[in-house]
Amino acid sequence: MSSADTIVAIATAPGLAGIGVVRVSGPEAGRIGEHLLGQRPRPRHAHYCGFHDAAGELIDRGILLYFPGRGSYTGEPVLELQGHGNPLLLDQVLQRCLQLGARWARPGEFTERAFLNGKLDLAQAEAVADLIAARSQSAARAALRTLEGDFSDQVQGVFGALVEARVHIEAAIDFPEEEIDFLADPAIAARLSALHDQVGQLLAASRRGRRLSDSGRVALIGRPNQGKSSLLNALAGSDRAIVTATAGTTRDVLRESISLDGYSLELADTAGLRDSEDVIEREGMARASRERAIADIVVLVTDAAHAEADLALFEGTDPAAARIVVINKIDLSGLPARSDVFGDARRVWLSARSGEGMVLLQQMLKDLASAQAGDGDYSARRRHVLALETVLSHVEAAQTMVRVERSGELAAEELRAAQQILGEVTGEYHSDDLLGAIFGSFCIGK
Ligand code: GDP
Ligand code: ZN
Numbered sequence: 535m536s537s538a539d540t541i542v543a544i545a546t547a548p549g550l551a552g553i554g555v556v557r558v559s560g561p562e563a564g565r566i567g568e569h570l571l572g573q574r575p576r577p578r579h580a581h582y583c584g585f586h587d588a589a590g591e592l593i594d595r596g597i598l599l600y601f602p603g604r605g606s607y608t609g610e611p612v613l614e615l616q617g618h619g620n621p622l623l624l625d626q627v628l629q630r631c632l633q634l635g636a637r638w639a640r641p642g643e644f645t646e647r648a649f650l651n652g653k654l655d656l657a658q659a660e661a662v663a664d665l666i667a668a669r670s671q672s673a674a675r676a677a678l679r680t681l682e683g684d685f686s687d688q689v690q691g692v693f694g695a696l697v698e699a700r701v702h703i704e705a706a707i708d709f710p711e712e713e714i715d716f717l718a719d720p721a722i723a724a725r726l727s728a729l730h731d732q733v734g735q736l737l738a739a740s741r742r743g744r745r746l747s748d749s750g751r752v753a754l755i756g757r758p759n760q761g762k763s764s765l766l767n768a769l770a771g772s773d774r775a776i777v778t779a780t781a782g783t784t785r786d787v788l789r790e791s792i793s794l795d796g797y798s799l800e801l802a803d804t805a806g807l808r809d810s811e812d813v814i815e816r817e818g819m820a821r822a823s824r825e826r827a828i829a830d831i832v833v834l835v836t837d838a839a840h841a842e843a844d845l846a847l848f849e850g851t852d853p854a855a856a857r858i859v860v861i862n863k864i865d866l867s868g869l870p871a872r873s874d875v876f877g878d879a880r881r882v883w884l885s886a887r888s889g890e891g892m893v894l895l896q897q898m899l900k901d902l903a904s905a906q907a908g909d910g911d912y913s914a915r916r917r918h919v920l921a922l923e924t925v926l927s928h929v930e931a932a933q934t935m936v937r938v939e940r941s942g943e944l945a946a947e948e949l950r951a952a953q954q955i956l957g958e959v960t961g962e963y964h965s966d967d968l969l970g971a972i973f974g975s976f977c978i979g980k
Contacts, residue, residue, distance in 0.1 A: 566631055593626045685739075
């Protein structure tokens with residue numbers, strides 16, 4: 535696939551620097567280079583030249599590089615203009631490229647083209663963003679391994695095993711009189727169980743890897759009126775959540791992203807957990823329990839009188855998630871701000887209203903975020919984890935179809951579904967929405 539239009543962006547970070555790079559990609563890159571240089575640029579040759587504006591006025595002097603085709607980052611003609619790292623100069627160079635027929639690049643559009651031109655698969659393209667955003671050496675190493683294709687190789691390995699198992703089963707479906715015996719053959723069960731293990735291992739690796747690249751998820755849970763929204767606001771320093779004295783006002787899930795010492799956390803304020811007849815509120819509570827199940831850190835907001843009984847609200851959280859019990863409203867109870875460890879949870883006494891004790895909670899969140907951002911072989915995304923979870927459940931369903939239902943047809947159906955989902959990880963199957971969501975979060979110029 536080749537693009538019809540040519541894109542341009544400043545590829546280096548805004549601000550003053552030694553050098554700055556303007557990057558052009560698309561069919562017109564060579565012609566634009568020729569205009570700027572005054573002659574056809576030699577492929578992969580560093581031309582030292584002046585960059586002039588439309589009136590012939592010198593804007594800057596720097597290096598012009600031209601990559602004619604497949605070998606470039608995007609897999610299409612690329613022009614790189616390296617000038618002095620002053621945004622004013624770079625902007626004029628960019629303007630000149632626009633005049634010569636390029637258009638502004640969207641965020642991540644260079645990498646999106648690399649994907650569409652088959653230079654990278656989708657997981658590798660995501661690793662480009664993760665490498666740029668890595669906050670630790672281990673995160674950078676993991677992103678690089680994914681970018682190098684290690685994660686994709688594992689996915690391809692599972693993909694191959696899936697296809698083999700499906701073909702094996704489908705071959706038997708064509709002979710109904712033998713299907714029952716065939717499905718009872720322990721070799722089939724063994725093959726599916728090996729596949730299950732393989733998916734399980736990749737899922738575990740992705741779960742570790744995803745903590746390196748994604749922000750940690752924090753769910754605020756608790757009965758209505760305990761101060762979840764107030765706490766969210768206190769942590770985020772804004773007034774986003776509606777804080778009222780009427781129980782049950784936080785009906786939807788409100789999100790806020792915060793950064794603590796470079797660790798980004800996504801806070802979700804869930805609807806109050808309680809029995810309700812109200813349909814909208816019930817839907818809110820269903821979302822709340824989903825948030826609780828996927829959170830990396832679950833924060834139960836309660837008060838001194840109910841702390842003990844409210845521990846039951848942790849039910850349904852991921853066993854691997856960290857648990858924090860916030861005993862709020864100490865400005866009313868008069869208890870001192872403090873924190874301790876309580877069984878497998880941590881406790882902190884604070885007031886979301888007065889702010890007393892908030893630093894203790896922030897420190898706790900920071901410690902947990904840094905511990906959870908631990909190690910991983912690959913960088914992986916939440917979407918990879920979700921996909922692999924779905925693949926695993928399809929494989930499990932296929933096992934049931936073989937063992938219990940003795941239906942090769944249905945087992946093959948499950949494996950086909952698993953194959954489809956797995957193909958989305960590397961982008962074998964993809965929708966425009968998925969690409970938009972992935973590349974839209976990139977920076978411009980990448
Ligand atoms: P949510 O339903 O759990 O989200 O609770 P809200 O954040 O909406 O708070 C419910 C009520 O408790 C509001 O009137 C808040 O102003 C009040 N509140 C929250 N935190 C504190 C606190 O630390 N001290 C006091 N005195 N009131 C609080
Ligand atoms: Zn609320």
